[in-house]
Amino acid sequence: xxxxxxxxxxxxxxxxxxxxxxxxxxxxxxxxxxxxxxxxxxxxxxxxxxxxxxxxxxxxxxxxxxxxxxxxxxxxxxxxxxxxxxxxxxxxxxxxxxxxxxxxxxxxxxxxxxxxxxxxxxxxxxxxxxxxxxxxxxxxxxxxxxxxxxxxxxxxxxxxxxxxxxxxxxxxxxxxxxxxxxxxxxxxxxxxxxxxxxxxxxxxxxxxxxxxxxxxxxxxxxxxxxxxxxxxxxxxxxxxxxxxxxxxxxxxxxxxxxxxxxxxxxxxxx
Amino acid sequence: xxxxxxxxxxxxxxxxxxxxxxxxxxxxxxxxxxxxxxxxxxxxxxxxxxxxxxxxxxxxxxxxxxxxxxxxxxxxxxxxxxxxxxxxxxxxxxxxxxxxxxxxxxxxxxxxxxxxxxxxxxxxxxxxxxxxxxxxxxxxxxxxxxxxxxxxx
Numbered sequence: 001x002x003x004x005x006x007x008x009x010x011x012x013x014x015x016x017x018x019x020x021x022x023x024x025x026x027x028x029x030x031x032x033x034x035x036x037x038x039x040x041x042x043x044x045x046x047x048x049x050x051x052x053x054x055x056x057x058x059x060x061x062x063x064x065x066x067x068x069x070x071x072x073x074x075x076x077x078x079x080x081x082x083x084x085x086x087x088x089x090x091x092x093x094x095x096x097x098x099x100x101x102x103x104x105x106x107x108x109x110x111x112x113x114x115x116x117x118x119x120x121x122x123x124x125x126x127x128x129x130x131x132x133x134x135x136x137x138x139x140x141x142x143x144x145x146x147x148x149x150x151x152x153x154x155x156x157x158x159x160x161x162x163x164x165x166x167x168x169x170x171x172x173x174x175x176x177x178x179x180x181x182x183x184x185x186x187x188x189x190x191x192x193x194x195x196x197x198x199x200x201x202x203x204x205x206x207x208x209x210x211x212x213x214x215x216x217x218x219x220x221x222x223x224x225x226x227x228x229x230x231x232x233x234x235x236x237x238x239x240x241x242x243x244x245x246x247x248x249x250x251x252x253x254x255x256x257x258x259x260x261x262x263x264x265x266x267x268x269x270x
Numbered sequence: 271x272x273x274x275x276x277x278x279x280x281x282x283x284x285x286x287x288x289x290x291x292x293x294x295x296x297x298x299x300x301x302x303x304x305x306x307x308x309x310x311x312x313x314x315x316x317x318x319x320x321x322x323x324x325x326x327x328x329x330x331x332x333x334x335x336x337x338x339x340x341x342x343x344x345x346x347x348x349x350x351x352x353x354x355x356x357x358x359x360x361x362x363x364x365x366x367x368x369x370x371x372x373x374x375x376x377x378x379x380x381x382x383x384x385x386x387x388x389x390x391x392x393x394x395x396x397x398x399x400x401x402x403x404x405x406x407x408x409x410x411x412x413x414x415x416x417x418x419x420x421x422x423x
Contacts (some may be wrong), residue, residue, distance in 0.1 A: 179395050180397065196349070236399060
């Protein structure tokens with residue numbers, strides 16, 4: 001079997017992750033109503049070399065995005081003459097643990113809001129600056145920086161806020177809907193055959209706790225909606241726009257599926 | 271003369287009906303009978319060599335993504351989502367293999383993750399340029415059936 005290039009592993013590895021000495025929760029009991037008993041971080045499905053790079057901040061290329069995010073945080077932009085720091089001071093304090101609880105309910109728009117859209121909201125409403133375009137480098141860096149302030153913090157959503165529960169319901173429907181010519185749903189790959197290999201890819205539960213993630217094969221940061229769109233595209237389907245209602249609902253639902261896992265941003269993938 | 275003309279007429283008729291006889295069965299017209307598709311989709315025999323190409327090619331069958339195949343030791347990264355292909359022809363008849371490839375859901379049930387390769391019963395939001403198209407052509411299905419038929423233990 002090994003001679004066929006078949007990876008011998010089928011399940012998450014039995015390993016513990018510490019990032020710069022701080023322990024991460026990579027295995028957690030699933031929340032009530034979850035199809036699995038246990039949720040696993042995507043880190044446990046990666047090759048030893050990839051895992052090692054994530055465990056060491058000095059080696060993790062995603063830390064460059066954190067540094068870029070920090071410099072944007074402190075840079076004045078827009079007509080109000082403010083930076084993020086003007087209002088939020090030191091992110092290490094004001095943003096600590098914040099990213100672990102997104103998406104949240106946004107009463108103003110009557111929709112869930114994620115970190116990317118919260119950044120845009122502050123830019124337009126509080127700074128008089130242009131919103132970032134989807135996947136603009138600054139958007140990815142600032143999101144990475146904010147999520148990184150929750151490193152180690154367990155993911156937990158408040159579904160009782162606003163209409164979060166109905167968005168969760170809708171996201172669940174999207175998760176189980178088969179798309180494209182290949183006729184596969186998220187659940188086909190990340191639930192039914194989790195742990196198996198599709199070609200060289202070892203299928204994880206498709207958790208979001210490491211996003212934005214650094215990917216070696218594109219040598220850059222990958223946002224969550226970019227990943228969603230990539231997975232949908234791979235079913236040979238048209239994919240929805242980033243931050244569309246469909247993908248926001250999916251973000252709510254998939255984030256919930258990883259309840260209890262530590263935020264690992266920036267996680268490292270091959 | 272007379273006989274010759276008759277022969278000619280007959281061969282013209284034959285030539286005109288040939289395309290009809292050889293016409294591919296459209297995806298919606300494939301008949302499943304007891305988990306098998308008895309008749310060839312094209313009327314022409316499949317080529318095992320072409321079938322092997324379809325089996326490994328990522329933009330065609332990409333079967334190797336999910337099935338390990340000991341017959342292809344030079345190709346890296348065999349998946350393990352479905353059963354290994356060694357001896358598949360001992361387990362299934364050509365008619366059953368055709369059914370599995372055309373629309374695996376008709377054999378394994380709705381929940382299978384194996385795509386239907388000659389079926390239009392697909393997911394929502396199909397990529398625009400692929401709407402109404404099957405993953406494989408009828409002849410490619412026949413080629414894969416012929417190839418799998420060589421995998422005996």
